[in-house]
Amino acid sequence: MxxxxxxxxxxxxxxxxxxxxxxxxxxxxxxxxxxxxxxxxxxGSYQEKGFTFDYSGHLLHLSTRSGKALARKLLGRNQTQIKREAFVFFKGKKVEFPFQNNLFRLDKKDISYCVSEAIKAYGAQSDKKDSFKNWALALYGKGICEYFMFPYNSKLWNFPLEKLTPQWCGKFIPAYTLEDIIKGAYLKRNKKTGYNSTFYYPKSGxxxxxxxxxxxxxxxxxxxxxxxxxxxxxxxxxxxxxxxxxxxxxxxxxxxxxxxxxxxxxxxxxxxxKELKHNSLYVLNIAFKGKAPKGHWFYFPEDKYPFYRVGVQSSFSKSSAPKGTFSLYIEFALRQNCKADLNKLKQKAISALKDLGFIDEKSEIVTEKWHHIRYGYPIYDxxxxxxxxxxxxxxxxxxxxxxxxxxxxxxxxxxxxxxxxxxxxxxxxxxxx
Ligand SMILES: Cc1cc2nc3c(=O)[nH]c(=O)nc-3n(C[C@H](O)[C@H](O)[C@H](O)COP(=O)(O)OP(=O)(O)OC[C@H]3O[C@@H](n4cnc5c(N)ncnc54)[C@H](O)[C@@H]3O)c2cc1C
CATH class of the missing domain: 3.50.50.60 (FAD/NAD(P)-binding domain)
Known part of the structure; x- marks a missing residue:
């Protein structure tokens, strides 16, 4: 049987x-x-007014032979490989991702601060890596942590970084050497690295x-x-x-x-x-008439932006948005099971998108939908x-x-x-x- x-x-x-x-x-x-x-x-994905949306952009990050072979078997010709164009918005500058490898975009003073703190951290050779906070400080130093690692991860996890362990970091936070950081600061070396430096995406659907x-x-x-x-x-x-x-x-x-x-x-x-913890997310899938911002997705460590990440859904495949339009997924993180005032959040988001130049006063919304992801990221405490x-x-x-x-x-x-x-x-x- x-x-x-x-x-x-x-x-x-x-x-x-x-x-x-x-x-x-x-x-x-x-x-x-x-x-x-x-x-x-x-x-999953859904269609709305000629747009195809994911429930927040979902890209195939394939790093193994068997993963690639299976994706090929499943999707056949319906997939393309795309080179990542991702950025971190910081002090009004568009810094190539990963931040820690592209410091050359910052002001001179900020570059010096990040590099000198990274050198100090290297010199200290701290083995205090019990929390995410200490792990990041030991690896990158105070500058990179203050500017990106801490504010971005606080926004994403909604959990005290000193209580978060670094167990989840391996694949998701590219580990750079001091040499990489210095080269990225002074030699304008924008080497595309990390698990998502290229990704695969279906051509349609x-x-x-x-x-x-x-x-x-x-x-x-x-x-x-x-x-x-x-x-x-x-x-x-x-x-x-x-x-x-x-x-x-x-x-x-x-x-x-x-x-x-x-x-x-x-x-x-x-x-x-009862010990299992998580954060909760809201995603606003929204489409506008006009021209898309350049790039696949953007990270926002600063508090003045209500979202932690914005992706350009229509940049992954031509078939996902009608001509003359573009679509975005805008991601917000909250503490476990918290509910948000979606009208307020949307107003703040629209105003931030204008501030960024992604849309202007005349930009017309074609379609929009909120998605609540109750279990967003399992928390590693x-x-x-x-x-x-x-x-x-x-x-x-x-x-x-x-x-x-x-x-x-x-x-x-x-x-x-x-x-x-x-x-x-x-x-x-x-x-x-
Ligand atoms: C914002 C965000 C962005 C992401 N981006 C990416 C990305 O770009 N690339 C990537 O590789 N991964 C990404 N991920 C991770 C990816 O979403 C997960 O790895 C993937 O969804 C896991 O699939 P799953 O089938 O395990 O879970 P789910 O997709 O959650 O599926 C579980 C299913 O179980 C059903 N279900 C729940 N309760 C019950 C019940 N009681 N009875 C019956 N059915 C039930 C649900 O309805 C659901 O259909 C992202 C995750 C998030 C939150």
Missing amino acids: PLKIKIIGAGISGLACAYHLKKYRAKAETSLYEAEDKIGGLC GCGAICSALAQGLDNINLNSAVTAIDFKNKTFKAGGKTVSYDKLVSTMPLPALGKALKGLPADIKTAF GRYAKARGLILDYLAKQDIYLLGRYGAWEYSFMEKSLLDAAALAKTIAKVSK
Whole structure:
């Protein structure tokens, strides 16, 4: 008898898991349960008045051979590779990203400050890297931290930087040597580095094209079927008004929400679930008539801008906006579960866009939509690793596997979802031998 594998969530992770499990069809019978009336989750896309929007720009950052091969298999000719044009707005200047490698754009005084502090930090060779704050200070010195690392990350995480660990930084914050910093300050070396120096994007259909390709041939996706009341002792859950039984359960739903759905957890695991923290995001997808600002996306460390990042959705593919228009995604971060006054936020954003010269008084809005991302970034504080570890170990023993940025509760991205899903499918198939 094939194993009954049930997957919670039809975002990129759940779909990729079902896609890879197709190979083991004889051993595993797979169904997906999705709360929404559509697939894709955060990696979906939607069409509105001739525009294609993602739920905030979603770019494929592919750094492995298997990730690239899978994207090619899924998208075929429907993908392009694009060289990043990203900038940090600082003191009215447009500084190439990464900030720490492009100090040449700053005023002389600011360059000297950043470089001399970076040299001091290098000289101090501090091994105090317990918090993000100390890690960044040890690596870059006070100048780069004061100007970019601290204000930008405070805005993004909405969490005290001295309580954040640097565990998430590896891939996401390019680590530069002192030599790189100095060359970037005095030799105008704008070497495009980091995990997103080039990226891939579908020519049409937005990021959602990847999810659509994964879903092809999957005939067991149950939409409008939020999973609740998981009885892991009897291996059943409720979804779409039915009781469903399983042998193995794969969850891609946000881990804190899974904790609430699991019935009969022991006290220490319940406590561990309560330790999980996150920030919340709002994204304003908005399109204007006129000419787009030059660049793919921009970072805003300064308080005078209400957003932390703005991306030009229409710069990723020609098909995503009608001629003579452009589209933006504007990202705002808040503390965990905080709600925002969206009218106020929009007014502030429009005024900031004018200040930046992205739009002017005459710019006409063609379409706009807000999206709330309740679980934005899982927060890596001092309790994160232990709590997450306890939960993962306990649930694995109950035949519950966790997958994806929110399922496995980690700062991750689409390529990792695709690859982790392949590895998990293999593990499940092995178990069912
Ligand atoms: C602002 C922002 C920008 C990002 N940009 C990028 C980028 O450029 N490149 C990149 O690679 N990554 C990016 N990411 C990360 C990327 O969004 C995630 O890695 C990816 O969405 C993870 O997919 P997932 O399927 O695991 O989760 P999700 O997309 O959240 O999918 C989970 C699915 O589960 C469903 N669900 C939830 N609860 C239940 C329930 N109880 N029952 C049934 N179904 C349920 C949801 O409706 C959803 O469809 C970004 C993330 C954010 C927040």
